[in-house]
Amino acid sequence: DRPTMEVKKGGTLTVVNASKVPLQFDSNPHPIHTDNSELNLEIIAPGFSKTVTLTKTGTWRYHNHLDVSQGGTIIVF
DSSP states (O other), X not given: OOOEEEEOTTOEXXXXXXXXXXXXXXXXSTTTXXXXXXXXXXXXXXXXXXXXXXXXXXXXXXXXXXXEEEEEXXXXX
16 A cells, blocks of 8 residues: 555645665656656655645645655645
């Protein structure tokens, strides 16, 4: 199962890279990332995080561009 999270419009999303390798958090579809540019956080180094304020309502899928088997859904309401 891929994770699904809900965030109220205007709320923040923090992506934490707790792994030992870089990740690239991006919106679907892979590889063009055009569904929701707010989710295109680019590279996050191991041990670091990035936070974004979500302003666009909808259901958005995301993935790790460096390992597309990792991903999920964010619902902004």
